[in-house]
Amino acid sequence: MAGRVEGKIAFVTGGGSGMGREHALLMAEEGASIIVSDVNEAGGRETVSMINSKGGQGLFINFDVASEAAWQAAVNQAVSTFGRVDILVNNAGIFMMKMMADTTGEELDRMLNINVKGVFYGCKHILPAMQKAGGGSIINISSIYGVIGAPAASAYQASKGAVRILTKSVAVEYAPYNIRANSIHPGVIRTPMTRDLMATPDSEKAILASTILRRAAEPREVAYPVLFLASGESSYITGAEIMVDGGYTTV
Amino acid sequence: MAGRVEGKIAFVTGGGSGMGREHALLLAEHGASLIVSDVNEAGGRETVSMINSKGGQGLFIKFDVAKEAEWKAAVDQAMASFGRVDILVNNAGILIMKTTQDTTGEDLDRMLDINVKGVFYGCKHILPAMQKAGGGSIVNISSIAGIIGMAGAAAYQAAKGAVRILTKSVAVEYAPFNIRANSIHPGIIRTPMTQDFLVNEKTEKAFLGTTILRRPAEPREVSYPVLFLASGESSYITGAEIVVDGGYTTM
Numbered sequence: 001m002a003g004r005v006e007g008k009i010a011f012v013t014g015g016g017s018g019m020g021r022e023h024a025l026l027m028a029e030e031g032a033s034i035i036v037s038d039v040n041e042a043g044g045r046e047t048v049s050m051i052n053s054k055g056g057q058g059l060f061i062n063f064d065v066a067s068e069a070a071w072q073a074a075v076n077q078a079v080s081t082f083g084r085v086d087i088l089v090n091n092a093g094i095f096m097m098k099m100m101a102d103t104t105g106e107e108l109d110r111m112l113n114i115n116v117k118g119v120f121y122g123c124k125h126i127l128p129a130m131q132k133a134g135g136g137s138i139i140n141i142s143s144i145y146g147v148i149g150a151p152a153a154s155a156y157q158a159s160k161g162a163v164r165i166l167t168k169s170v171a172v173e174y175a176p177y178n179i180r181a182n183s184i185h186p187g188v189i190r191t192p193m194t195r196d197l198m199a200t201p202d203s204e205k206a207i208l209a210s211t212i213l214r215r216a217a218e219p220r221e222v223a224y225p226v227l228f229l230a231s232g233e234s235s236y237i238t239g240a241e242i243m244v245d246g247g248y249t250t251v
Numbered sequence: 252m253a254g255r256v257e258g259k260i261a262f263v264t265g266g267g268s269g270m271g272r273e274h275a276l277l278l279a280e281h282g283a284s285l286i287v288s289d290v291n292e293a294g295g296r297e298t299v300s301m302i303n304s305k306g307g308q309g310l311f312i313k314f315d316v317a318k319e320a321e322w323k324a325a326v327d328q329a330m331a332s333f334g335r336v337d338i339l340v341n342n343a344g345i346l347i348m349k350t351t352q353d354t355t356g357e358d359l360d361r362m363l364d365i366n367v368k369g370v371f372y373g374c375k376h377i378l379p380a381m382q383k384a385g386g387g388s389i390v391n392i393s394s395i396a397g398i399i400g401m402a403g404a405a406a407y408q409a410a411k412g413a414v415r416i417l418t419k420s421v422a423v424e425y426a427p428f429n430i431r432a433n434s435i436h437p438g439i440i441r442t443p444m445t446q447d448f449l450v451n452e453k454t455e456k457a458f459l460g461t462t463i464l465r466r467p468a469e470p471r472e473v474s475y476p477v478l479f480l481a482s483g484e485s486s487y488i489t490g491a492e493i494v495v496d497g498g499y500t501t502m
Contacts, residue, residue: 001252168501168502171463171498171501172463172498172501172502175463175464175465175498187487212422212423212426212489212490213426213487213489214426217486217487221486221487222487224484224485224486225479225484225485225488227484228476228479228484233475233476233478233479234475234476235468235472235475236438236464236468236472236473236495236496236497237476237493237494237495237496238463238464238497238498238501239463239498239500239501239502240493240494240495240496240498240500240501241494242488242491242493243488243490243491243492244487244488244491245487245488245491246487246489247422247423247426247489247490247491249490249491250419250422250423250489250490250491251419251423251490
C-alpha cells in the first residue's frame with residue numbers, strides 16, 4: 001500500500017538527532033527516499049542506517065547549513081543521486097538561553113547564521129531541484145518562540161521570528177513553481193536540545209507552565225504535522241503557520 | 252488496513268452538502284462512523300446514503316444548530332446510537348455578503364445564531380459524549396474571514412472571528428478531559444455557498460483576491476486537514492488555527 005509520500009525525495013537538515021531524525025524516519029516509513037544532513041556525522045549516518053535497515057533509501061551529507069556554498073554543493077549531490085527533490089525540511093537549528101544583555105555579538109552571529117541563513121540558503125538553493133520535480137513542499141521549523149515573547153532567548157526569538165516570516169515570502173515567490181512553503185512552530189519537545197531545561201520535575205513543570213496539555217511532546221508528534229505538510233493532503237496550505245505546542249500559544 | 256480514524260464516532264454538522272459532506276465522506280473512508288446533521292434533509296440523507304453504500308455507518312439527524320435544546324437532543328440521540336462521540340466537526344454555517352451599513356438586525360441575529368451559537372452549543376453539549384470516549388477532538392470551521400478584514404461581509408467576519416477565539420477557550424477548558432479543539436480557516440472553496448461568486452473567470456479572479464495559488468480549493472482539500480486534526484496524528488495540536496487558504500492570508 002502506497003505511503004503518503006511514496007516515491008518522493010525528501011531533504012531533512014539536522015537529521016542526526018532529535019526531531020530531525022523523527023521527520024526523516026517517518027517520511028521514510030511513508031515511502032520517501034531521504035537525504036539526511038547534519039554536522040553531527042555519527043548521528044546522521046545512524047539515521048540513514050535506520051532508514052536503510054527498514055528497506056528505505058537514505059543518503060547522508062555532512063554540511064554546515066550556514067554556508068551558502070555548502071548548500072549549493074549539497075543540493076547538487078542530492079540531484080545527481082536522486083534527480084530531483086520534492087520535500088525540504090529545514091530543521092537544523094541551535095538554541096541558546098541568555099538574556100539580551102548577556103548575548104555577545106558572536107552568539108548572535110552564530111544564531112542568525114545557522115537558524116536564519118541556514119533556512120534562507122536552503123529555500124534559495126533547493127529551487128532548481130524542486131523545479132525538476134515539477135513542484136514541492138518546503139517545511140521550515142520555527143518555534144513558539146517565533147510567535148510569542150519569552151525571557152532569556154532573544155537571539156533565538158529573533159531567528160525564529162525571521163523563519164516564520166521568510167517562509168511566507170518563499171510561499172509567495174515560489175507559488176508559480178507549484179511549490180508550497182509553511183512553518184511549523186513546535187512548543188516544548190522532548191529532544192537533546194531541551195534535555196537540560198527539563199532535567200528535574202520542577203524545571204519541567206516550570207517550562208510547561210503555559211502548555212495546556214501539561215506535558216512535553218515526543219518528537220513524533222511534530223513529525224506527523226511535517227508529514228502532513230510534506231504530502232499532497234495539504235495541497236491548499238501555503239504560507240501558513242502550524243502550531244504544534246500543546247496549546248502554549250493559546251493562553 | 253486500519254483507517255486513520257478507525258472505529259471513531261464523528262459528528263459533522265452541515266453535512267448535507269459542500270465541505271461538510273466531504274468531511275463526513277473522508278472520515279468514513281478512514282474508518283469512522285458518522286452522525287451527519289443538517290437542516291437540509293435531502294442532502295443529509297444523501298450523505299448518509301453515500302457512506303452506507305461504501306460499507307460505512309452513518310446516521311442522519313435533522314436539527315437546527317442555533318437551538319440549544321435541539322443540540323442537546325441530537326447529542327443524546329448520538330449517544331443512544333453509538334455510546335460516545337470522539338470527533339465533532341462544527342461545520343454548519345451561513346454566509347451573508349453585506350456591508351456593515353446594509354446589515355439589518357435580523358441579518359446579524361441570524362448570523363450569530365447559526366455561526367456562533369451553533370458552534371458554542373455544539374462544543375458545550377458534546378462534552379459528556381466525549382467524556383464517555385475518554386477524550387476527543389473538536390474541529391471548528393472558521394474562515395480567513397475570521398483573521399483578515401474584507402469588505403462586504405461584516406456580520407460573517409464577526410461570527411468567524413468569534414469561532415476562532417472561542418475555540419481557544421474550549422481548548423483551555425477541555426484539556427483536562429483529553430479533548431483538543433482547533434479551528435480551520437478555509438479560504439475560497441468551491442462549494443454551493445460560493446458558487447455565485449465563482450460564476451465566471453472574472454468574478455472568480457476578484458473573489459480569489461490575494462490567493463497565491465490562484466485557484467479556489469476543492470472541498471476535499473479542506474477535508475484532509477479536518478482528518479488530520481480529528482486523528483491522533485495531531486495529538487500535540489490544540490488551540491491552534493490551521494489556515495487552508497492557498498496563501499490568501501499570507502499576503
